[in-house]
Amino acid sequence: MTHRVASLTALEILDSRGLPTESVQLSLADGSTGTAGVPSGASTATREAVELRDGDQTRYGGAGVSGAVANVNGEIADALVGQVIENLAALDALLVDLDGTDAKGRLGANAIVGVSMAAARAFAGAAGQPRYRHLAPAGVEPRLPVPCFNVINGGRHAANRLQPQEFMVCPLGAPTFAEALRVGAEVYAALRGRLQAAGTAVGLGDEGGFAPELSTAEEALGMLVGAIADAGYSARRDGVAIALDPAASEFRGADGRYALVSAGATMSSAELVERWAELTARYPIWSLEDGLGEDDTDGWKLLTER
Numbered sequence: 536m537t538h539r540v541a542s543l544t545a546l547e548i549l550d551s552r553g554l555p556t557e558s559v560q561l562s563l564a565d566g567s568t569g570t571a572g573v574p575s576g577a578s579t580a581t582r583e584a585v586e587l588r589d590g591d592q593t594r595y596g597g598a599g600v601s602g603a604v605a606n607v608n609g610e611i612a613d614a615l616v617g618q619v620i621e622n623l624a625a626l627d628a629l630l631v632d633l634d635g636t637d638a639k640g641r642l643g644a645n646a647i648v649g650v651s652m653a654a655a656r657a658f659a660g661a662a663g664q665p666r667y668r669h670l671a672p673a674g675v676e677p678r679l680p681v682p683c684f685n686v687i688n689g690g691r692h693a694a695n696r697l698q699p700q701e702f703m704v705c706p707l708g709a710p711t712f713a714e715a716l717r718v719g720a721e722v723y724a725a726l727r728g729r730l731q732a733a734g735t736a737v738g739l740g741d742e743g744g745f746a747p748e749l750s751t752a753e754e755a756l757g758m759l760v761g762a763i764a765d766a767g768y769s770a771r772r773d774g775v776a777i778a779l780d781p782a783a784s785e786f787r788g789a790d791g792r793y794a795l796v797s798a799g800a801t802m803s804s805a806e807l808v809e810r811w812a813e814l815t816a817r818y819p820i821w822s823l824e825d826g827l828g829e830d831d832t833d834g835w836k837l838l839t840e841r
Contacts (some may be wrong), residue, residue, distance in 0.1 A: 539564040542616045545607035545649060547600055550575060552741060555600045559607055559649035561615075561657050569656025573649040582789065582829070587643025603643035611642065611650055623670075626654050631675075669734055679712040681705055683778050683822070684719035685760075686726055687755050688740025690782050696750045701742065701780035702759055705821055708774040718768060718775060726762035733758075751797040752779075756818045767833055776821035779814075783807070787828035804834030812841050 543796035556575055562568045575586060587606070620626045621816055630650060634642045659669035671677045683705040689697030698727045704722050708714035730747050731736050740746035744786045749755050759777060763770040770777070786794050792801040802810065804827060811826050827834040 536662060538567075538620050538654075538661055540618055540620060543602045543607065543612040543615055543650065543653075545646070547604050548572060554598050554614035555595050557600055557604055557607065557645055557649045559646075559653040561650065561653040563657050563661055567657045569653040569660065570660070570777065571649055571652030571656060572802065573645045573652070575645070582638075582646075584644030585638045585640035599683055600643075600645060603646040606642045606646045607650060611646060615650070620654075623651070623655055623658055627651055643727055668749065675796065679799050681707055681709075682715050682719060685742045685758065686719075686723050687749075688742050688744040688818060689746070689749075690785055692742050692744075692761065693746035695738035695746050696738075696796060697747075697752075697755060698781065698786055699752050699755070699779055700782035701778075701824075702744070703756050703778040703780070703822075704759065705707045705776045705778050706768075706774075707772065707821065708769075718766070719745070721766040722762055722768065722775065725765040729758055729762050729765060737809045739810070752781075752814060756814065756820075760818060771819045772821050774819075776819050778824070779811075779820055779822040779823035779826075781811075783831075784823050784825065786829040787831065791828075791831070793828075804831055805837055808837045808841060811838070 539562065541564045543560070545557050545559045547555050548558045549811040550572070554575065557573045558570060559573070560568060560570045587600065587603040588597060591599055599745050611630070611633065614629065630647045633637070634647060637655045639647050649731055654665060655670065657668040662669050667677050685701050685703050687697070687702035688696060688700070690700030692700050699751070704719060705720035706715040709718050726745060727737050730745055735747040738746050747758070749758070756777065759769045763775045768775045783793060788794055788801065792803060793807050794801050806829065814820060815823070826838055
């Protein structure tokens with residue numbers, strides 16, 4: 536099924552952090568329309584595609600995206616409007632070629648991904664399908680994933696001393712997505728009660744999890760295991776498990792060592808791997824994301840071998 540692009544527009548909006556981002560709308564000749572708000576992360580890797588920010592300190596502290604918006608309304612719209620596009624992969628390839636850089640820094644990854652997301656919505660509408668089914672590979676029956684709930688925030692996602700960035704609960708034992716959602720909500724409520732009982736603040740971090748004044752991963756994990764029990768569930772890998780995203784690149788120094796504020800010391804890659812192994816042995820940690828720095832190749836080998 537092919538699609539003729541009828542119009543493409545973008546404007547500057549604010550995201551959930553109050554920072555500028557883009558809203559992109561793409562319409563097809565058959566009347567199908569897709570609109571998308573572009574997401575942005577607080578913690579990004581050095582090799583990620585480049586967001587285009589204005590750098591004008593008189594607007595939003597330099598974080599404006601009027602340049603990326605202009606690229607969508609100008610060069611990208613000129614290249615797409617009136618064109619017949621075979622599918623989303625063909626549109627993405629056209630956008631990448633139009634930008635011409637490895638990191639998508641000329642037009643801006645935020646401009647490119649906004650157009651791609653809006654197109655995905657419009658193409659699905661034209662096909663009369665929900666987006667999840669339209670994006671599924673041919674012959675593959677879509678299946679809902681197990682949701683993981685980010686319930687404790689640290690690192691760059693919170694103004695506390697907790698270095699690991701995300702502590703999540705994953706209801707692996709739930710029979711349905713609806714039941715998993717209920718489990719996540721109940722554990723979240725139980726965690727609030729446990730934090731309040733401990734006299735700890737229950738303000739929220741960037742990702743909607745609590746940002747308590749805790750100092751160590753052990754404190755956070757203990758709170759989480761207790762909250763799972765308070766909600767009436769078992770904290771185990773085949774019940775309600777825990778996922779951890781330390782975002783270790785954020786506390787890796789130029790010397791390659793990892794600075795653990797709570798310990799008042801630095802660790803080698805091997806020592807940090809041992810720390811994660813110890814925590815995994817003590818707590819029902821099912822998933823570890825970004826446990827080492829993005830460039831720590833030797834460290835990742837050690838972690839993978841464990």
